[in-house]
Amino acid sequence: MTCRDPQAPARPARRTALRLLAGGAALPVLGGCAGRYEALPSPWRPGSRLDGLIPATDTYLDITNANTHEHLAxxxxxxxxxxxxxxxxxxxxxxxxxxxxxxxxxxxxxxxxAALSTAARQDGHSGRIELLSGFRTRRTNAMLQRQGGGAASNSYHTRRRASDIRLEGVPMEQVADYAEWLQVGGVGRYHERAFTHIDTGPLRTWSA
Incomplete structure (x- = not known):
């Protein structure tokens, strides 16, 4: 997925976020525009790329819950x-x-x-998200721990601040790289089931 200023002229060659990150290139952000929004996300992280991109992010979400098969667009x-x-x-x-x-x-x-989905659509993908896990009660989280599901005792899922997702047509590593570039919070790469964990906690990354 491409990290770019949506207001900038299109360029003939599209470079993916994954390639840019691998090369250590500086990526564009939108500065000085976040004040247009009266209802900003919380907790506020001044200077993060996600917050800088909010004014240009399409808030359209197309999500299917993998467990209940419910769908929202x-x-x-x-x-x-x-x-x-x-x-x-x-x-x-x-x-x-x-x-x-x-x-x-x-x-x-x-x-x-929404930022991930917007970037995916700009790169020709559907932008559809499959939600594997959102909020968990502490009882559910403890049950998953007992079953060896890899749930952490202090999981941000129990704090209503985490999701495990797949983005249709986009490799897990690329989703994780873009989420990490956005400075959302925690980003986990889960290779066996090919999903990405994203939470709004402190900036950190891990792989399992």
């Missing part, structure tokens, strides 16, 4: 304001489906997924 914000009904629908999609618990998800996570 919507925009969660427009003209700098959140759509309350869309946010509630997303929160329900990201619920702990085992217990049907659906607290308010950190909206920064939705912005991160």
């Amino acid at each position: 919507l925009r969660f914000a427009d003209d700098g304001r959140y759509d309350g009904r869309a946010i509630r629908a997303l929160d329900w999609m990201f619920r702990d489906w085992r217990e049907n618990r659906h607290p308010e998800i950190d909206p920064r996570l939705y912005w991160a997924l």
Whole structure:
């Protein structure tokens, strides 16, 4: 997926984020525009690339829950304001489906997924997201730990600040590289099941 300023003229040769990151190239960000939005994601991380790109990010999300097979296609914000009904629908999609618990998800996570989806569509992919795991209650998280599912005891899933995803047509490594470049928070690469963990906690990366 390409990391670029959507307002800049198109260039004949498209360079992927993965190649740019491998080469250590400086990538463009949008500065001085975030103030156009009245409802900004939380927690605020001044200077992060994600926050700089918010004004140019299409808030359209096309998500399928891999566990419940529910599907949503919507925009969660427009003209700098959140759509309350869309946010509630997303929160329900990201619920702990085992217990049907659906607290308010950190909206920064939705912005991160929207940025990933926007970049994928700009590179000719569908931008569709498969959600493997969103919010987890502590009881569900403990059960997954007992089953050896790799759940951490202090998982950001239990704090409503994490998701495990696949992006249709985009390799897991490329999704993870772009999420890391966005400075969303935590980014985990899970090779066996080919999914990416994204959370809004401190900046860090790992591989499993």
